[in-house]
Amino acid sequence: MKHLSKIVLALCLVFGFTSVQAQDADNPWAIGIGVNAVDFYPTGEDAPLGDMFDDYFNAGDHWNVLPAVSKLSVSRYIGAGFVGELTGTLNQIDSYGDRSVSDLSYYAADLSFDYSLRALLNDGWFDPVIGLGGGYTWIGEQEGEDISNLDAVSLNGKLGLNFWFSDNLALSLESKYKNFFDVETATHFQHSAGIKFVFGGTDTDGDGIYDKDDECPEQPGLEEFNGCPDTDGDGIEDRQDACPEEAGLAEFDGCPDSDGDGVADPDDDCPEVAGLAEMNGCPDTDGDGVRDSEDECPDEAGPAENDGCPWPDTDGDGILDKDDDCPEEAGPAASNGCPEPTAEVISELNEYSKTVLFDFNKATIRTESEDALQSIVDIMNEYPQTIFHIEGHTDSIGSEAYNEKLSRERAASVENWLSEHGVPANRLTSEGYGETRPIATNSTDAGRQENRRVEISLDKDREMKDNSEEEEMN
Missing domain, CATH: 2.40.160.20 (Porin)
Incomplete structure (x- = not known):
């Protein structure tokens, strides 16, 4: 006993x-x-x-x-x-x-x-x-x-x-x-x-919490979570943890924020580097709206269309390469950054234009003038952004109306010849001024000979007009 x-x-x-x-x-x-x-x-x-x-x-x-x-x-x-x-x-x-x-x-x-x-x-x-x-x-x-x-x-x-x-x-x-x-x-x-x-209570998962009180009877868990697991030990049970394998924060539903930038790692494209929410957690050091990982110039602000780099001005003419039709050669904005003919070039063009001959009282160009005109074409094509103006002039013999008509037709003949032989038509303008712009006296044969001429100049008015229309469209 x-x-x-x-x-x-x-x-x-x-x-x-x-x-x-x-x-x-x-x-x-x-x-x-x-x-x-x-x-x-x-x-x-x-x-x-x-x-x-x-x-x-x-x-x-x-x-x-x-x-x-x-x-x-x-x-x-x-x-x-x-x-x-x-x-x-x-x-x-x-x-x-x-x-x-x-x-x-x-x-x-x-x-x-x-x-x-x-x-x-x-x-x-x-x-x-x-x-x-x-x-x-x-x-x-x-x-x-x-x-x-x-x-x-x-x-x-x-x-x-x-x-x-x-x-x-x-x-x-x-x-x-x-x-x-x-x-x-x-x-x-x-x-x-x-x-x-x-x-003898039933504890299927062996976690010390009987099935009747275990909300996760098939998975070993913790008493504070009624038998449900907290795999990563972050104090958030797996059922409510968006990242059950990684310890995280309650504010991110149990997911970590490794770089501390306020963007949870699953939503952070750059989880190891602190960044901005608007960049999905990636940094933008220069603040140009292009994330550093995609920015070829992360320390210099630049547009996305240029991979985050500032637009260069290779020729230093004040016109960015993206807007510069001649990025390797300096030129004014009026010619889209391309160089313009100098006074010497214009003088050379006019030396050739002086030799252009027409049939008597007609706008037909004489055959012997073609070499001079071809030289003009070659010079003009060296300045692909420049618009040239062809001017027709006469002496004072004849009526003013007749002279104006003849000068306009002769200037148009030169314009047409040049456009047919390699100069784009949109880079040429022409006008006849008759007897209104003499460069010598009309009292002598020699003076009248000088006044009967074709001159070439830069079409500044055309360039200014085109730029003004472009600005209005923008």
């Missing part, structure tokens, strides 16, 4: 520190230990016994109690509040009703099916139990007494109360009525009190 007490004490220590739940589907097993009392008196049978429930609580006169652990039980949850329980008890009978006997041995094994009302009471600490079952009881023989060997099967009914101190530990009180049909005088009550330990 002393050894049995030690075993029970060890069980108390083990189960007392084990995290288990009240007996249910997730915690199906329970072990009970305690003491029992056998009372033959208040069963309503023949004398020397009393009527049913007579002196039911008279423990001093009628109860047989063994002063040691005398009851062990093992129970298994079946479902829907039902529990199957196997109980073994031993005792020593000194009182048989109102009679004294000499230390009869008492052994019993009972199987019952119990129903717990705890679920109906909101799973609180108070747990009423009713049960029905059967058992086998043996009471030892005593010579000279009416009591002989009792070896019989009983039909049992019981009422019990469990008082749950915690999720795994309860005080258990029970009263069981054992009815023996063959030996009516052996019918008795058996009362017991003890401790019940619940264990």
Whole structure:
């Protein structure tokens, strides 16, 4: 008996520190230990016994109690509040009703099916139990007494109360009525009190949290997250963590911001370098709106169309290469950055133009003038952005209207010849001025000869007009 007490004490220590739940589907097993009392008196049978429930609580006169652990039980949850329980008890009978006997041995094994009302009471600490079952009881023989060997099967009914101190530990009180049909005088009550330990809960993922309380029963997790995991240990459970494999911040739904620029790494095209939100987390050092990784000049502001670099002005003429038709040669804006003919070049053109001859009183160019005109073409093509103006002039002989008409037609003839031989028509203009712009006296043949001429100049008015129209369009 002393050894049995030690075993029970060890069980108390083990189960007392084990995290288990009240007996249910997730915690199906329970072990009970305690003491029992056998009372033959208040069963309503023949004398020397009393009527049913007579002196039911008279423990001093009628109860047989063994002063040691005398009851062990093992129970298994079946479902829907039902529990199957196997109980073994031993005792020593000194009182048989109102009679004294000499230390009869008492052994019993009972199987019952119990129903717990705890679920109906909101799973609180108070747990009423009713049960029905059967058992086998043996009471030892005593010579000279009416009591002989009792070896019989009983039909049992019981009422019990469990008082749950915690999720795994309860005080258990029970009263069981054992009815023996063959030996009516052996019918008795058996009362017991003890401790019940619940264990064996289902923990599918082995995280120490039983499935009934585990919101992630298939994944090992943490108690603070009701059994759900926090893989990266950032304090944000995986179910709410947009980056469950990387420790991050709550403000970014659990994702990291490695460069600290306020853009979470999954949304950051440059997660290792601090940048701007409008650049998806990439830097723009020169602030030109082109991210550094795509900016060929990250320290100099420049437009995206030039890969983030400022437009160059290779020839230094003040016109950016992108707007400069001659980026390798300096020239004025009027000619789109291309060089213009110098005074010497214009003088050379006019030396050739002086030799251009026409048929008498006609605008037809004479054949011997073609070499001079070809030289003019060659010079003009050296300045592809320059617009040249062809001027026609006459002397004062004849009417003013006739002279104006003839000079205009001769200037147009030169313009047409030049455009037909390599100078784009949009780079040529012509006009006739008649006798209005003499360069010598019309009183002599030599003077009139000088006044009958074709001159070439730069068409400044045309250039200014084109630039003005372009500015209006922009």
